[in-house]
Structures are given as structure tokens and as C-alpha cells.
Amino acid sequence: MSLISVSNLKKYYQVYQKEPGLAGSIRSLFKRKYDTVKAVNDISFTINEGELVGFIGPNGAGKTTTLKVLSGLLYPTSGNVSVLGYTPFDRKPAFQKQFALVMGQKNQLWWDLPALDSFILNKEIYEIPEDQFQRTLKELVTMLDLNDVLKVQVRKLSLGQRMKAELVAALLHSPKVLFLDEPTIGLDVVMQKKIRDFIKGYNQKFKATIILTSHYMDDVKELCDRVIIIDHGKIFFDGKLDQIIKKYADHKILEVVFADPVVKKDFAVIAAAKIKSFEPPKVSFTVKRQYANQVAAKLLTSLNVADLNITEASIEDIIREVFTGRDLS
């Protein structure tokens, strides 16, 4: 059954526009111009129990807005949203006890007190029984290797330690649904990997349903079977990650290392290939899928090639091209 269902969700904001300069400021005192920003513009999807779904899209695409609507923070302009059978904006305690929202750039921990104090506060707020609290805390702290810093003021923790502590705080009440907004932002690669492994483990161990947004493709590649790509408030793609390649990558990449010096004119013989990068002796080309072999053969016969490699376009490349509006079909 679907745990989260969103149909025709729209969230528009009124944003006030100020013209630059003093004259603009004075004008705006008397008459304000408002613009409607369509942060989320008619999206629909459903998510089943235990799924780990990645939301990807450029800044301002509407990912965070969607998560905020699902958490009951924002009131939808129109459309229907149901999470665990509840309407999020009603903010029923029974609903709130079953989900958590973690924002990589926000903290819920009390800045001046040790993290443990905030954990105990959450224990009371979520009405977690003492034995369950101790058990969950021990489990999470071990998984995240956080034992040493529980009694240190939060302001003195490193960003990585703080992010881990934020995760613990959000998971103490064993939420069935977890929204993670950029959980790895600003972290070094080692810490990113640790957080990622933790999320994966949490999903598998507790059958938690997770939606994750990230700018790091590695997060999504490693964690999510299914991705939803959002751009300009609309869903652009919803499906398995490898289907993106099948759907949008109609070309392959030819990476060639030449044995002799080459100039761009030499490539006139392979009109079907477009130069992607030209750093002699390394040159790479993009070629339509069906011509790839043909072009490779021609290169090998007409020029002195030291090394040749045919690869699929990377997901990063495809997504970048999708977002910059290049036509791939």
C-alpha cells in the first residue's frame, strides 16, 4: 500500500519585488509589487512502505518545499497530500510521532547544551518510554559512533558530529517515515559516506520509508533505487535510476588517447562525432549510440590511436544536460 500519496500538489508563494536603489525603496513603501512563485506546480506521486526515494533537482526546484508540505509545515495552495493516512497540515500528534524531518542546514538541538539534553527533551516530547529510549539511543549512538560527544555542548561539535547528533535526535522516536533534506551537505567525503551507510542501514533494519534530497549524486546513486527529478516545480522523471540512462542518454562517450599529435581538423573524417573535450593527446567525443562502433573503427584506421574507450554518459552529465535544457532526444 502507498504510505505517501501526493496528487496535483501546488504551492505558490507571493513574493514581494523591490526595485533597486533609493527611489525603488521609497516606491515600495507605498506600493508593493507581488510576484507569484510557483515553487511546486502540480506534482503527483505515491511512495510505498520501505521505499528509499531520492529527490533531485537544481536549487529552487521545489524539493524542499515538497518535503515541507509533507511535514505539515506548509499549507498547500491546492491538491491532496496524505502521509500515513493523515493530512500533514492538520499536525495531529499521532501523525507527528511517526515521522521526522532532518534538514542539513538547520538544527533542532539546543545550541548551548549538550546533545544529550536535547535527546531527553525529545524523549519527553514524543513520550518515548524510558526503556525504549535507552535502547534506541544506544543503538543509534553505536551505529553513528557518537558516544564520546554526547555530553559536549552542541556549539563545540564539528559539523559532522553535529549532523550525526541531529540524526539521532530525529530518530529517537523510531519514525516510520523520514524526510532528509540535504543530510550530507558541507560534510567531507568520509563523513558523507558514513551518513550514507547509516541511512541505508536504517532503511533496511527498520523498514523505514525515506525521502532524501541531495545535490550529491553519489548519495542518490548509492542509496536510492528510485529517483524523482524535479525542476521548476514539476516532476521531470520518476523511476529507477538506471532508466534515466536508457531514456535520456542516446549517446555514448568515446575517450581517445592519440599516439601522434592531432589537430581538430583531423576529425573531419568522423562527422557523426562531436568533440566533448580537446586536451591533446586526450580527446573525448559524444556520439549517437548507433554510430559509436562505426566511429571508433574509423578512428582506429585513419589515425594513430594509443588508447580508446567507449563509455556510457554519466548520470551527472545526463542530469546536468536535462537541467540546462539541452535537447537529448
Added chain:
Amino acid sequence: MSKYSQVFKLSWDSNFVYRFNFVLLRVRTLISFLAIYFFWVAVFRHNNQVFDYSRASLLTYVVVARFVDTLVFNNNMTGEEIASGNLNNYLIKPVSYLKYWFTRDLGDKLLSLIFFFIELALIMLILRPPLFFPAFLSDWLLFLASIVLAAFMYFYLNFLVNAFTFWYPERGGWPLRFLVTMLLEFLTGGAFPLDILPAQIYAWFKWLPFGYLTYFPAGFYLHKFAGFEVVRIFLTMFVWLAIFYFFTKLAWKKGLKVYGAYGR
């Protein structure tokens, strides 16, 4: 209920983390209190009776008014939390934001009260003001009951003022809050008893909510009101409390719909 007792404890704890700031804040208000105090000492230098007040009763009034202020006013940061999006932390949890802040206020006020008595002891030792206590138990009861009501009035008024941040999030709603604080400092009667104003103006203050936050509670201590006036004061306080309560609820209900949950 235990969730709020934990909030109380943390609020108390974080005040000790901030103990230096807390002391500075007390010193700041103590200085403005001393300015008021010495102003009145100077006024009474050559007269023993000014505006129907004796030296002892007016100096008692300003000290009692400071006691009332300690229990009524608070430092509510909800506007900043709305503007910064930190409100999100409470909105997603099974916790009442209003009760949360009410509990934090209680924690702050208890600490402020302890400080008040320390300051009072020092003032008694050094300045030896001619303070007196109410003659009747009923004065104590009316005094304390009116403080509780006044604290509720200010709690909701403050929430209401901060709720404007939903519509004007610039600067965390600070300008409006500053304006209201300035007005209240002058209009509540913390610096002078309101009945020394001309009679027509004082008549207005009976309708406005401000005086009920400091002047009227402190007046009970001085046994200034009797009979029907006592009933009228409590009725007026209840009406204003109901008005603030209603508009606070309304503003939050509407505000949360326009709330942008900002902050990245």
C-alpha cells in the same frame, strides 16, 4: 506534562550557560530602575507630599512596580523563530508552541525573581528606602492574583505582536516589538503611578490595557482601590485577556497559512 517540565529544566539550564548575559540583562534593567528611583528621591527632597503620594508610598510603589514587571514581562523570541524558520522544529513535533514558550517564561521568571530578591536585599542595605508592607491579607491576595492575570495578558499580547512577523518577516519583527516595548515602558506605569496624570488622561488609561500590566497590580499593594473599583479592574483585565487570547489564536491560525517555513 513531563514534556513541559523538561522544557522548564532546559530553559533553566541554558540560562546558567548564559549566566553572564543574564546578569548583564538584570544590570541593564537595574540601572533604569535606579534612575527612576533617584528621580523620585530628588522630587521628594523638599516636599513630603507630591501628587497625593507620600515619599514612602511613592518609593514603595516604584520598588513594587519592579517586582510586578519581573513577573509580568518576558523576553519572547518567537518573532525571530518565525523569521528564521526555527519555528519548524516545534511545528513538526507533538508539542504546543504556546505551552512551550509559557514554560520557558516560567523558567526565566523564576530565575529573575531570585535575582530580584538579591537586588532588593542590596538596595535595602545601601539605600534604605522607606518600604512598607500591605496592611491587609486581602491586599496581598488581590496583588498576587492581579499579577497572575497581568502575566497572562502580557504573554498573549507578546505572542500577538510577534505573530506580525508572519506577514513582515524582515528583521525578525524587531521594529514592531521595539516600538511596543518602548510604549509599554512608558504607559504601564513602571516609572510613575498613572494616577498622577491629569484626570482626563487617567480616565483613558482605565480603558486601555497598558496600566493593567503594572500600575493596577502595584496599586493593590498600596491599597489604592476598594469596593466596586476592584471588581471593575478585574473585569477589565479579563476582557483584555480574552481579546488578546482571541486575536493571538486568530493571528497564529492565519499566520501559519502564510508561513513560508523559510530558512533554506
